[in-house]
Amino acid sequence: xxxxxxxxxxxxxxxxxxxxxxxxxxxxxxxxxxxxxxxxxxxxxxxxxxxxxxxxxxxxxxxxxxxxxxxxxxxxxxxxxxxxxxxxxxxxxxxxxxxxxxxxxxxxxxxxxxxxxxxxxxxxxxxxxxxxxxxxxxxxxxxxxxxxxxxxxxxxxxxxxxxxxxxxxxxxxxxxxxxxxxxxxxxxxxxxxxxxxxxxxxx
Ligand SMILES: C[S@@+](CC[C@H](N)C(=O)[O-])C[C@H]1O[C@@H](n2cnc3c(N)ncnc32)[C@H](O)[C@@H]1O
Numbered sequence: 739x740x741x742x743x744x745x746x747x748x749x750x751x752x753x754x755x756x757x758x759x760x761x762x763x764x765x766x767x768x769x770x771x772x773x774x775x776x777x778x779x780x781x782x783x784x785x786x787x788x789x790x791x792x793x794x795x796x797x798x799x800x801x802x803x804x805x806x807x808x809x810x811x812x813x814x815x816x817x818x819x820x821x822x823x824x825x826x827x828x829x830x831x832x833x834x835x836x837x838x839x840x841x842x843x844x845x846x847x848x849x850x851x852x853x854x855x856x857x858x859x860x861x862x863x864x865x866x867x868x869x870x871x872x873x874x875x876x877x878x879x880x881x882x883x884x885x886x887x888x889x890x891x892x893x894x895x896x897x898x899x900x901x902x903x904x905x906x907x908x909x910x911x912x913x914x915x916x917x918x919x920x921x922x923x924x925x926x927x928x929x930x931x932x933x934x935x936x937x938x939x940x941x
Contacts, residue, residue, distance in 0.1 A: 747858045748808045748837070755811035761788040766795035767853050768919055769881045773935045775799075777877060780848030785838050785868055786855030790816025790831075794823050797830040801849065806834045806841060808857075839864060846873035853881040856893045865903045875940035878909075884916040884930040900934040909936045 754761075770792050779800035784793040787805035789812055796803045797820075807813050813833045820828040834841075839857055850872045857864050865880060872878050880900050883889040897914035904911065913935040921927045 745858070746856045751807075751809035752811050755789070755809050755815060761854065764789075764791055764922070766792050767881060769917065769931055769933050770795065770851060770853065770879065773879050773913065773933070774849065774851065774877075777849065780876075781845075781873075782849040782851065783843070783847040783868075783871060785850060785852035785871075786857075787816060787833075788812050788853075790819045790833075792851065792853060793831050794820055794827065796849075796851075797827045798823065801830065803831045804834060804843065804847070805831055806836050806838060808835070808837050810835050839867060843871065846871050846876065848873055848876045849879070850876070851879040851881075854883060854889075854893070856890075861895060862899075862903050865900055869904055869909070869936070869938075872938045874938055876938050878904075878934070878936045878938070880932070880934045880936075882932040884932040887930040888921070888927050889929075895932055897932050897934040900932070901936070904936055908938060910939065911936045 782796050782801040782803045784803055784805040787793045787807050790805060793803045793805035813835055817833055820831055839859060850868050852868055869878055882895050883893050884896060885894045887894060901911050901914050913933055915933055917931045917933055918928050919931060921929050
């Protein structure tokens with residue numbers, strides 16, 4: 739994987755969510771639903787949560803979710819969406835404004851899930867950081883844009899490139915593939931997702 743470019747800094751994302759753009763409202767990501775629905779709930783980190791649909795879906799399934807985003811404007815939207823959910827669901831989510839490349843939580847998570855997060859700087863480094871936040875026995879789910887996706891080419895990466903960042907003595911890769919799905923309403927065409935699900939071995 740390569741760096742995705744300096745343009746994806748906090749100002750870029752704040753601007754995006756202040757306008758009509760932004761990501762992660764509406765329905766949960768189908769790759770998340772496919773990969774996580776069978777896991778028993780525990781603690782989860784939604785890294786780069788955007789407008790919160792994935793975090794809310796996880797919380798509705800009993801996960802205690804820490805939902806992190808660099809953009810306050812994204813979290814404002816997410817909190818508004820969560821206010822429409824049942825109180826006990828919203829109560830299971832903590833919204834945190836932080837830069838994932840610098841953030842150091844006090845404990846690790848049973849699940850770390852990240853969807854289409856293009857941080858300024860190295861994508862490898864971001865994956866390495868997020869993998870380090872998975873507790874022993876826990877799961878890492880990385881979903882991104884695969885080559886051929888109608889998104890900015892510098893954000894594209896493959897599951898094999900993600901897997902190459904994970905230490906094989908520590909990680910079992912259960913899923914490493916590309917999948918297509920219909921684009922969200924208004925975007926047209928077909929999305930090409932990279933999906934990697936890995937499990938950190940228990941110690
Ligand atoms: C393309 S959006 C995806 C949002 C959501 N995960 C989804 O699937 O719809 C990328 C998100 O990552 C956030 N983000 C980018 N760089 C980040 C960083 N360094 N730390 C935390 N969040 C970041 C952005 O603010 C944005 O909400």
